Amino acid sequence: MSEPMLEPMTGPGSYPEALLRVRDLRVEYATASGPVEAVAGVDLTLGKGEFLGVVGESGCGKSTMLFGIAQLLNPPASVTGGEVWFKGENMVAMSAKSLNTLRWRDFSVVMQSAMNALNPVHTIGRQFKDAIKAHAKWPPDQIRVRSAEVLELVGIDPVHLKSYPHQLSGGMRQRAMIAMALLFTPDLIVMDEPTSALDVVAQRSLMAQIKELQKQLGFAVIFVTHDMSLVSHFSDRLMVMYAGQAVELGDTRSVFDVPAHPYSKGLLEAFPSIRGEKKRLTGIPGAPPNLAKPPSGCRFHPRCPVAMDRCKADVPDLYTVGSAQARCLLHEPAPVSVEVES
């Protein structure tokens, strides 16, 4: 099986060279009452050096999708369909052993909570060493030099290689996690809400730092977050997820300026601003659906402020809207008139 040729990406801000192509990715959780499809067919193309933001509420499947792409799912979750093409290979079909040669060297993962992701009983330097040893045979000198180098890259004094995680602040721990992901200068780093445990100021400086490093080293980023405003200044493209599906995908600016999907609009109106008029906001009423029984038709229709009757029955596709794509019947292209013979 070889990588399918796809139509070239066009439009402003598109990246000519694709690094990652995800085709119809499906992930299911096996539960006592039957399988629950947490990711229901996601298509995605990521260019070299691109920064993609993935936003959605808890339980929309964004982290599961990320783990599905990185092949990090454990039972009861498993990839049940689709392909993940990375550097000419389909990672879904790869063996654990061959995946291991890609991991950390070609793509790495930054987990959500640095408090839990770092081992509390080992120094930072020891953990860096473990990661290197698992994926390369380097002499001790090189390990030391490279560890110090990456720590400096993220703005931490290399003396902290001798520190234990509890001796670092939350922001520094999260930076150390990013440093660890950079050990082999991978082409792709997937980040699962790396900033959500930090406060506003630390969050902002970490984002600025990730962007800076990305410019410097040229890796691509998939950044998952529930806070849409956080990625507004940093991501090139934005994917909005709802109930396991991508409901909007487009240039970050266009999604913010002219959100095409009612859900994106709702997310944008859910956070208060520090400027402008003070008015009562409503957020998005209701809660995300139970994925074991997703709603019929458009999955957003029970919470949608502009739902029509047909939204209950007709399943929307991803339609092109300007430079973006949206999964909403409002944007369904006018049907080509077909004569129905009676």
Place this chain on the structure above:
Amino acid sequence: MTENTETAPLLRTVDLTRHFRIGGGFSRNNLHAVDQVNLTINRREIVALVGESGSGKSTIARLLAQVYKPTSGEIVFEGRPLSSLRGRKAQLGYRSDVPMVFQDPFASLNPAYRVSHGIERGLKLHRTELSPAQRAEEAERVVEAVGLNPAAEILQRYPYELSGGQRQRIGFAQALAYRPKLILADEPVSMLDVSIRIGLLNVMADLRETEGVSFLYITHDIASARYVSDRVMVMYGGHIVEAGPTEPVLQEPKHPYTQLLLSAVPDPRAPLSVDAETAKAEPPKVVNPKPGCRFRDRCPMAEAICHEKTPVLLELAPKHEAACHVAQRATAGVAAR
């Protein structure tokens, strides 16, 4: 020190201070978590306390909730100093007047009991005059007041059957069951999704209207503070560095720290403006501090005096106070002219 209960503010603190001894058994190092804080909360008022992690805001909440005893200073509730409360009944009375809502809705409800358990337990303890039937009725009323319907059914659920936002509403319902006068809300929305947060902020605003409760809203998110609060206090390194009515403080921040906090708020509608250098530094652990402004090492405007003298809060605009030498001089200069 007893004042007239009617005219006194609901709660005020007088030079409230809390130090923690850190280090080994013989250590004489003191961490100054809260230093000489004077704050006032009036009836039916939402006051926001804003600052980074480690600035001492949660310590203030715990002092007010009597989890910690102050190192020095006093908390005066309805004109009565808390140190004068004698006996279990008076203590219980204060606790039911000033309950707390916690940050993590996943850890603050007992998973082994139905939702009704926590609410009715509080009622049993604090409102002994109610019969069991009245308790059940009251529990339904508070659950409805926080926007959960149908109340009777929600009360019979276990915490795992509720979403994070619903659990946090239960947290508010529990506090509300005591018929409180002031609810201490310590980062009540920071663990929730952005799309859920606004609903809880609305709950707070509504409860103030319908139940006449005051709130101390503790947060690091200055935008949500603006959305819900009447007054805002900004904390840094254990000191209140700026305080005043919300709009003036956020539109014309006097203290450079408030300015930094404001610039860090991600606002997709505004152009990117962040000074990576200032933002990189972290709030200090204030151990055995020497005099001087605690923000000076991160401050772009720091001068010689900032290293020598601790600035105090001065009123720089009507009801708008800031503790910054540079801002105070600028205002004095304008006034002299």
